Amino acid sequence: MKTKKYLFDGSNKCQLNDIPTNSKEDDVDKESILAETEKNLEKIAILQDIFYADKREGLIVVLQALDAAGKDSTIKNVMSCMNPQGVTVHSFKQPTTEDLTHDYLWRVNRCLPERGKIAIFNRSYYEDVLVVQVHNLQKNYSMAERIISQSEKKFFEKRYQQISNYEDYLYENSYRVVKIFLHVSHDKQKERFLERIDKPEKNWKFSSADLKERAMFNEYTEIYNTVISKTSSTHCPWYAIPADQKWYTRYLVSQILLNELEQCKSKYPKLSDEAESGLMECRRQLVNEK
Ligand code: AMP
Numbered sequence: 145m146k147t148k149k150y151l152f153d154g155s156n157k158c159q160l161n162d163i164p165t166n167s168k169e170d171d172v173d174k175e176s177i178l179a180e181t182e183k184n185l186e187k188i189a190i191l192q193d194i195f196y197a198d199k200r201e202g203l204i205v206v207l208q209a210l211d212a213a214g215k216d217s218t219i220k221n222v223m224s225c226m227n228p229q230g231v232t233v234h235s236f237k238q239p240t241t242e243d244l245t246h247d248y249l250w251r252v253n254r255c256l257p258e259r260g261k262i263a264i265f266n267r268s269y270y271e272d273v274l275v276v277q278v279h280n281l282q283k284n285y286s287m288a289e290r291i292i293s294q295s296e297k298k299f300f301e302k303r304y305q306q307i308s309n310y311e312d313y314l315y316e317n318s319y320r321v322v323k324i325f326l327h328v329s330h331d332k333q334k335e336r337f338l339e340r341i342d343k344p345e346k347n348w349k350f351s352s353a354d355l356k357e358r359a360m361f362n363e364y365t366e367i368y369n370t371v372i373s374k375t376s377s378t379h380c381p382w383y384a385i386p387a388d389q390k391w392y393t394r395y396l397v398s399q400i401l402l403n404e405l406e407q408c409k410s411k412y413p414k415l416s417d418e419a420e421s422g423l424m425e426c427r428r429q430l431v432n433e434k
């Protein structure tokens with residue numbers, strides 16, 4: 145499985161600068177990857193049907209990335225193979241005033257899927273240790289002195305721990321959380337931004353604020369290294385995958401999703417003997433209907 149080298153399960157530290165942003169190192173051929181992706185999507189569709197019927201686990205797929213890494217198009221292309229009844233997509237934007245009057249997991253809790261469903265988080269509570277840390281937004285939060293007076297380091301160390309605890313809690317309540325970082329290069333981000341500016345149908349995707357974030361590319365990379373290293377575990381792993389070629393990103397995401405669904409070992413619910421004989425009785429009635 146080609147996703148192994150991109151896996152962080154708590155046993156290794158993340159150094160994004162050592163992780164490729166394209167498929168070159170993997171020596172793959174685009175045609176076969178496209179074919180494999182199609183096969184994966186078919187398998188995911190089958191497994192999702194069983195997962196939905198089984199209702200014993202819930203799956204949360206967290207997608208994190210810098211701008212223009214391809215989160216939206218990954219959601220559009222990979223998740224489209226699934227039955228929409230069993231999937232929800234939540235985009236976590238800047239918190240509203242109401243969100244900010246609560247703890248940062250408040251808005252997240254409201255988006256947790258019921259068991260049997262898959263929730264895709266387009267950004268997530270990880271923003272509360274990423275953008276918030278890069279811009280020191282916590283300084284303007286209305287919180288008690290005992291919180292505000294802590295050093296930044298301590299404040300975010302605690303948040304890493306809270307996030308790990310939260311994900312453990314979810315896992316222990318029959319949820320799986322898999323986190324995917326789309327690793328785009330600085331050059332590719334520039335190329336995609338220019339495309340968003342040059343193509344009128346893509347203008348809506350660009351905001352001048354994106355350039356301000358781009359200026360902090362290295363700061364984000366450093367913080368992602370820490371965040372991924374500190375919040376990876378065997379049961380709630382991170383994957384940091386190449387994002388410069390969308391066809392390869394889609395393949396890897398399909399592989400990760402398939403792997404998670406396979407690990408669930410879902411089964412169609414089996415009827416009790418009593419329910420089964422009831423079903424047979426209904427069958428008899430239908431067959432004998434005049
Ligand atoms: P986009 O996903 O490109 O539509 O942009 C959403 C924006 O909301 C990004 O710039 C995020 O960094 C920002 N955002 C998401 N969550 C938070 C948060 N908790 N605090 C501040 N900004 C956030």
Ligand code: MG
Nearest residue numbers: 211212349354
């Ligand atoms: Mg954006």
